[in-house]
Amino acid sequence: MRYHVGDLEHEKLLDLYTGMLKPRMIEEKMLILLRQGKISKWFSGIGQEAISVGVAKALKESEYILPMHRNLGVFTARNIPLNRLFAQWQGKQSGFTQGRDRSFHFGTQEYKIVGMISHLGPQLGVADGIALADMLRRKKRVTAVFTGEGATSEGDFHEALNVASVWNLPVLFCIENNGYGLSTPTNEQYNCEHLADRAKGYGIESRIIDGNNILEVYAKVDELCKAIRRRPRPVLLEFKTFRMRGHEEASGTKYVPDKLMKEWGKKDPISNYESFLLEEGVLTEENVEAIKQDITEEINTNLQMAFDEPEVLLNETKELSEVYQDFNYQNVEPESNESENTRFVDAISQGLEQSMYRHNELIIMGQDVADYGGVFKITEGFVPKFGKSRVRNTPICESAIVSTAMGLSINGMKSVVEMQFADFVSSGFNPIVNYLAKVHYRWNEKADVVIRMPCGGGVGAGPFHSQTNEAWFTKTPGLKVVYPASPYDAKGLLATAINDPNPVLFFEHKGLYRSIKGDVPKDYYTLPFGKAxxxxxxxxxxxxxxxxxxxxxxxxxxxxxxxxxxxxxxxxxxxxxxxxxxxxxxxxxxxxxxxxxxxxxxxxxxxxxxxxxxxxxxxxxxxxxxxxxxxxxxxxxxxxxxxxxxxxxxxxxxxxxxx
CATH class of the missing domain: 3.40.50.920 (Rossmann fold)
Structure with missing residues (x-):
């Protein structure tokens, strides 16, 4: 393996070495604990440390990273306390999910890390949303998101790349191509030579990087980050690497040819880099032993802290109360007594417009919502008032846009997503019920998203434009579901939905849009949820x-x-x-x-x-x-x-x- 040092100083060369060694040594310890039954599951990243560490070290601490379950090096590079990581894996209270989820299924705003969900794809769109918020605020930042080669077969991958390209978002899409999706080899996953070639179809740049060469990973990603901060744009990175252990430990690696395993074993990113540093005189054998001893002591000390922590105690009241973010409802009365007889559709438009003035970072997203004003004309005239940066036409990709809304929320911005018809929400169902609904319960993060749902029959629209599918969502803990019947209620409840930091499905019966009128205050006002x-x-x-x-x-x-x-x-x-x-x-x-x-x-x-x-x-x-x-x-x-x-x-x- 050839290493090009460039202008990197000895301190940085050593930092990259210890950065890779720590997650490797933690993993080796976890594999022992797994065999002892002291942790429940493990997804190994052995052999892939250079990617996690190189990317994390190239980003600034203020920049978000969205890792996968083989990216332990991201967490350790961000200096997350090991006792909390160990507690997370053991389901203890001081873990990031308080025993409610396992592995790397968590995020932490303190360390600007947003962990994966098992459905993989949505996090790519979440990265789009985080990057969009940075771009709108003119913050020169990069967002890095990881995926495996297997997940590039998911529709969310393609949707997220397309959105990032169309909106020119500063996202690094990092594919860890490690040869296998569980037991399925790459030749059964895709039919192109390089996954990086897919970038051409979306009009974005791509790079192929040796994922086992820490200096190549760090130097190329660092160079790209600096360029993207100057000129925001998405870039697709394909890291060529290999998975040296099973998908998870129970899977084993019997499906991998021995010859292939031996070839990649010779390319181990840590042993090769260590040999290079020893040859260059940057390291000595004594240094290596001292570094390993320090890491061993850190692991053992923090592991004991996690072991000493008692098992999670059940508090049913706490469990129920933390499904939703606390919302301190503020009742707002109209400033004047002036009302007018208003159609249902116009009341919603008024409520949305007044909320846009009230929340200057509120973003509206949806198909045809900008100049066209939406198919029901609810956002007609909004672009001259708020601009296309806040009233955003989207590609036809409901899943990615819901995920983007989640990313905006993580980065502190509110959004309203218009489903052109409520029926189409099925194409965005996964991130709603598996990401938005569960995120607060899992790691105390809000999903400040309203999804507007034009719904209902009686207008001769047929099977794909007439459903009223509220029961899909009332069943899902973590979502709020609003369904007004009058113009007065529609305007006031929409204002509350936007104020609420929790995900709200806001159903609007399109048969009522232009057939129902009622007296509605001209001024902004709110109405409480949960009051019939x-x-x-x-x-x-x-x-x-x-x-x-x-x-x-x-x-x-x-x-x-x-x-x-x-x-x-x-x-x-x-x-x-x-x-x-x-x-x-x-x-x-x-x-x-x-x-x-x-x-x-x-x-x-x-x-x-x-x-x-x-x-x-x-x-x-x-x-x-x-x-x-x-x-x-x-x-x-x-x-x-x-x-x-x-x-x-x-x-x-x-x-x-x-x-």
């Missing part, structure tokens, strides 16, 4: 609904003045105002829940179960649930009318009244 609205008061039946269901219920009830009901508009589904529901049921003794979603597995089922569990003795009849037909949403009007639950609600209401 009692629209009608009566003693015969409790009707619980939300969204378009509110208007269907009002229409049906006008036809039946003899049916005296409490009509409850939920407004938010997570958090859910169970108190209002229970109090009403205890008064009326009968409950019917109306939802537009298909019946099975929807919010109505949970409300029914909650009432049965908490109000059973007050019920005078079985709880009724009414929802749409168990089919996709059809296109033709007769079919769609039959699909929707409005007419079935009338029959069920009369039946319950007569029970």
């Amino acid at each position: 609205k009692l629209l009608k008061e009566g003693n015969a039946i409790t009707v619980v609904t939300y969204g378009a269901g509110v208007h269907w219920a009002l229409e049906i009830l006008e036809k039946h003045p003899e049916i005296d009901v409490d009509l409850v508009d939920l407004r938010t589904l997570q958090p859910l105002d169970t108190e209002t529901i229970f109090n009403s049921v205890k008064k009326t003794g009968k409950l019917i829940v109306l939802q537009e979603d298909t019946l099975f597995g929807g919010i109505a089922s949970d409300i029914s179960a909650l009432v049965m569990e908490n109000c059973f003795e007050f019920l005078d009849a079985p709880v009724k649930r009414v929802g749409s037909l168990e089919t996709p949403v059809p296109f033709a009007k007769p079919l769609e009318t039959n699909y929707l639950p409005k007419n079935r609600f009338e029959s069920a209401l009369i039946e319950l009244y007569q029970y």
Whole structure:
């Protein structure tokens, strides 16, 4: 292996050596503990230390790194206390996830590290978001994100590269090409000679680097970082290396030919570099022994600290309370009494615009949201007021944009993402339910993201533009779900959603956009989450609904003045105002829940179960649930009318009244 020292001083040469040696020695100790059953799992980076250490040493401490599970050298290069790393791997309280996650599935703002999730791909888009925030603030910084060659087959990889290219984001995409994705060799993963060649398709630069040569890694990455800080742009780096142990230790390496293993064993980044430093007189054998002794003592001391720490004690109240970031809701009343009769769509536009003025770093992202104003024209006229840097058209890549929003949040900026139609959220489902929803519970990081969801049927839009899919998200701890039915509620709840540091799915029934009007204050105001609205008061039946269901219920009830009901508009589904529901049921003794979603597995089922569990003795009849037909949403009007639950609600209401 050839080393080119360049103008590096002896101090830096030694720093790179100890930087690689420490993670290697920690790993060797962890492999012993794994065999002893003192840690549960290990993903080895032996043989790949030069990449982690070289990249981390080239970046400034203020610059974010997003590593994978073979990048222990990133964590040690950033000088994370070893006792906390060891506690993390043992599931102890002082670990970064307090026992809630394992391995390197964590982040730390203190050390500017954002760890991986098992779904791999989303972190590439998160890096885009972090870099976007730096670029918008004109901070000359680089963000480095790691991935393996296997994960380059995921759609998130391609989406993230495309976004970074289109927006010219200062991201280093670091591929550790180590030969195998678990047991699958590279020739079964991709059909090009070099993964770096993929950069051409996105119009970005690329480099191929010997990932086992620490001086080549450090020098080339350092040079690139300096260039990117001067002229922001993405660069794709392919580090050629090899995985000397199994995907994780239980996997073994029987699928690797012995000859290949021996060839790469000769290219070990530490032993070769050590020999070079000894030959150059930078190191002596005595130095090597002294360095190893110091590292051994550091490992043993910190390991004992982790062993001495007691097991995590269960505190169920704490577990439940830390799913969400604390949100101190501030009730804001309109400054004047001036209101106007406003369409639903305009109320949302007003709320969004006023929030843009209130939060000067709030970013709007979505397909066609800039000059075109979005397909429903909610952001029409926003670009002249806020500029294209804050009202951003995105490529058609929902997953990467949700991940980008997560990155913006990590770097301290709010964002609103518009799904062109709520149906399309399925293409961004993974980062919502696996990243945004879990990030605070796992390592105390907020996901300050609102995802606007134009939804609902009744407009002849067919199976792919008509779903109301709120139940996908009410099921997921860590998400908040808002579903207003009136212009007044839509504007006030949207303002609150943007203020809330937690991820919010904000459902807007597009059938209400231009068909429903109401008095809405002209000024900015907020409304609280988790507070249902009692629209009608009566003693015969409790009707619980939300969204378009509110208007269907009002229409049906006008036809039946003899049916005296409490009509409850939920407004938010997570958090859910169970108190209002229970109090009403205890008064009326009968409950019917109306939802537009298909019946099975929807919010109505949970409300029914909650009432049965908490109000059973007050019920005078079985709880009724009414929802749409168990089919996709059809296109033709007769079919769609039959699909929707409005007419079935009338029959069920009369039946319950007569029970």
